[in-house]
Amino acid sequence: MSTKLVKAAQPQVDLDATRERLGRMGLFRAAERLEDLMALAVKEQMSPHRLVDELLGEELSFREERRIRTSLKLSGLPTGQTLGNFDFAFQPAIERSRIETLATCQWIRENRTLLIQGPPGVGKSHLAVALAVRAVENGFGVVFFRLEELLTALRRDADLAPAKLRRRKYINVSLLIIDEVGFEPMSRQEASLFFRLVSYRYERGSILITTNKGIKDWPEILAGDEVLATAILDRLLHRSHVLDIKGRSYRLRDLERVATERT
Ligand SMILES: Nc1ncnc2c1ncn2[C@@H]1O[C@H](COP(=O)(O)OP(=O)(O)OP(=O)(O)O)[C@@H](O)[C@H]1O
Numbered sequence: 576m577s578t579k580l581v582k583a584a585q586p587q588v589d590l591d592a593t594r595e596r597l598g599r600m601g602l603f604r605a606a607e608r609l610e611d612l613m614a615l616a617v618k619e620q621m622s623p624h625r626l627v628d629e630l631l632g633e634e635l636s637f638r639e640e641r642r643i644r645t646s647l648k649l650s651g652l653p654t655g656q657t658l659g660n661f662d663f664a665f666q667p668a669i670e671r672s673r674i675e676t677l678a679t680c681q682w683i684r685e686n687r688t689l690l691i692q693g694p695p696g697v698g699k700s701h702l703a704v705a706l707a708v709r710a711v712e713n714g715f716g717v718v719f720f721r722l723e724e725l726l727t728a729l730r731r732d733a734d735l736a737p738a739k740l741r742r743r744k745y746i747n748v749s750l751l752i753i754d755e756v757g758f759e760p761m762s763r764q765e766a767s768l769f770f771r772l773v774s775y776r777y778e779r780g781s782i783l784i785t786t787n788k789g790i791k792d793w794p795e796i797l798a799g800d801e802v803l804a805t806a807i808l809d810r811l812l813h814r815s816h817v818l819d820i821k822g823r824s825y826r827l828r829d830l831e832r833v834a835t836e837r838t
């Protein structure tokens with residue numbers, strides 16, 4: 576048999592038909608990249624296996640990027656604060672290696688708490704958000720609340736049956752971020768709702784808290800209730816990480832510069 580005849584016997588595969596099949600399976604990125612990758616495969620004499628692998632790789636990374644974008648949107652995290660744009664040189668009190676360890680998310684896997692405390696402007700919220708972005712990238716469910724917003728949600732859900740409460744995002748997500756604890760003291764009702772939240776999540780999920788208050792000031796935040804404060808701190812600080820940032824305010828760095836230039 577001549578080669579010509581063998582070739583003629585092979586059915587022609589239409590690129591449009593393959594693209595359509597990929598589309599019907601939901602592999603839209605692969606469908607989009609098919610033609611270019613096939614041309615590249617011919618040019619670089621790729622093995623069939625490598626071509627299939629490249630095509631699936633494109634689809635996977637496209638889906639992963641989309642998942643991260645959607646999760647970030649749903650998390651309520653503010654945008655623009657990442658580990659990449661955090662200036663470690665400005666805040667020498669923060670050990671970079673410690674932050675890099677936290678960025679591996681092992682503490683989230685172990686349902687631990689992270690407490691970031693320090694005066695205004697030292698980068699507490701920035702680091703919290705940046706670590707949360709890492710958590711999303713690592714596949715964890717994250718939700719971000721300023722304490723005030725969280726308390727509003729807790730008051731709204733105060734009478735919810737436990738089964739329904741467990742479906743709330745602030746209860747069932749892997750990482751709950753509570754930003755700005757300590758600005759305003761809680762009422763007695765809010766403090767006990769906060770206790771309920773902490774006990775629900777205890778050893779079931781992680782909490783990241785940023786606060787401008789030290790541990791000794793917690794009773795004052797929690798409606799002056801020493802017993803409740805002890806119970807909450809006991810749960811929060813058991814198997815926790817504490818980042819105590821003693822440093823200058825990043826917000827005031829320009830003012831400091833102007834002041835130094837004048838003297
Ligand atoms: N080391 C840093 N590198 C880059 N930007 C920083 C750094 N520290 C703080 N910032 C920026 O400065 C601003 C204030 O920081 P941030 O909001 O994290 O402060 P904070 O400690 O949470 O203060 P507050 O107690 O008032 O909430 C933010 O815009 C943040 O992105």
Ligand SMILES: [Mg+2]
Nearest residue numbers: 699700755785
């Ligand atoms: Mg803050």
